[in-house]
Amino acid sequence: MEWITYGLKHEYYKINIEALNCCFSLIKIIRLLDTSEHTKYSGILFLSIVDKFKLNDIDQELKLTIISTVGNLIYYLGQAIDTGYLETLLNIYLEKYFILII
Amino acid sequence: MNNDNLRPIVFSWLIKILNFNKSLKNIDKTITKYIPIILDYITKNNLHLQYQSLELLLSISCSYSNALKGYEDSVVKALLSIANDQNNQLLLFIYENLVNLFDNITINTGLIEKSIEETVKILNSSKLFGNSLNPILNYIEKCSKILDSKKITSYLDNLINLPFYNLNQAKAIAILAFSGGVDVQILNTMTEKVIAL
Numbered sequence: 001m002e003w004i005t006y007g008l009k010h011e012y013y014k015i016n017i018e019a020l021n022c023c024f025s026l027i028k029i030i031r032l033l034d035t036s037e038h039t040k041y042s043g044i045l046f047l048s049i050v051d052k053f054k055l056n057d058i059d060q061e062l063k064l065t066i067i068s069t070v071g072n073l074i075y076y077l078g079q080a081i082d083t084g085y086l087e088t089l090l091n092i093y094l095e096k097y098f099i100l101i102i
Numbered sequence: 103m104n105n106d107n108l109r110p111i112v113f114s115w116l117i118k119i120l121n122f123n124k125s126l127k128n129i130d131k132t133i134t135k136y137i138p139i140i141l142d143y144i145t146k147n148n149l150h151l152q153y154q155s156l157e158l159l160l161s162i163s164c165s166y167s168n169a170l171k172g173y174e175d176s177v178v179k180a181l182l183s184i185a186n187d188q189n190n191q192l193l194l195f196i197y198e199n200l201v202n203l204f205d206n207i208t209i210n211t212g213l214i215e216k217s218i219e220e221t222v223k224i225l226n227s228s229k230l231f232g233n234s235l236n237p238i239l240n241y242i243e244k245c246s247k248i249l250d251s252k253k254i255t256s257y258l259d260n261l262i263n264l265p266f267y268n269l270n271q272a273k274a275i276a277i278l279a280f281s282g283g284v285d286v287q288i289l290n291t292m293t294e295k296v297i298a299l
Binding site for chain 2: 060063064067068070071074075078083086087089090091093094096097098100101
């Protein structure tokens with residue numbers, strides 16, 4: 001987890017993308033763990049990703065990877081994510097969609 | 103990758119979250135903010151945007167109907183305005199939306215009466231047939247149950263004097279008559295006309 005957080009905060013966007021790809025795969029593995037672990041890890045992943053997810057002025061490849069990773073996080077661990085976190089993510093998705101539409 | 107390619111991806115995840123089986127109580131206000139934009143895009147002449155806006159509206163009316171408070175009339179008016187477009191490929195989807203709205207929000211009775219009249223006109227000119235008409239007929243059935251039977255009777259009185267019916271229109275009239283509880287005499291006249299088709 002520490003390495004993922006480090007990768008996500010790195011200045012070089014390619015490293016961010018690799019860290020996100022790692023998250024993408026990790027989410028499926030976390031899903032296999034005991035249910036009690038889901039909330040803990042989904043919280044950590046949310047907090048690591050959310051800052052980058054809020055940004056609009058980033059590389060398109062990074063944007064696409066982060067959208068899919070967050071989607072994957074919700075799809076696999078949505079039931080375990082804190083409601084407040086899920087609301088934040090939905091807010092960002094709505095904002096992004098309407099920015100893209102306009 | 104440009105924004106046009108990114109939009110469907112964001113859209114598909116957005117729909118998944120909106121349909122997510124988890125109640126997000128504080129999200130209604132945020133969604134309300136975007137309703138005017140959704141309504142604007144429903145009426146735009148772009149099939150993809152119209153489809154996405156309708157899908158969004160369907161998810162919102164199912165899971166977050168409180169977000170539509172204050173916009174009930176505008177939503178129905180926007181949907182009816184595009185339903186009137188004869189080349190509309192999304193006609194059935196529009197009526198699925200209307201049925202859903204009917205179940206989840208309170209619609210003005212005057213607007214329902216107007217929508218029934220327009221729906222019968224749409225059916226008259228539509229080339230759709232058979233089961234594909236179900237969303238439209240469902241809408242008529244739901245509406246007719248809450249309308250005043252006198253109003254339905256006077257409306258049907260005008261309709262049965264028309265020189266010609268097509269099958270779609272006859273189905274709509276039959277649903278209106280049976281669900282709306284109209285006069286037996288009108289029912290008899292109607293039955294004769296339908297048999298004569």
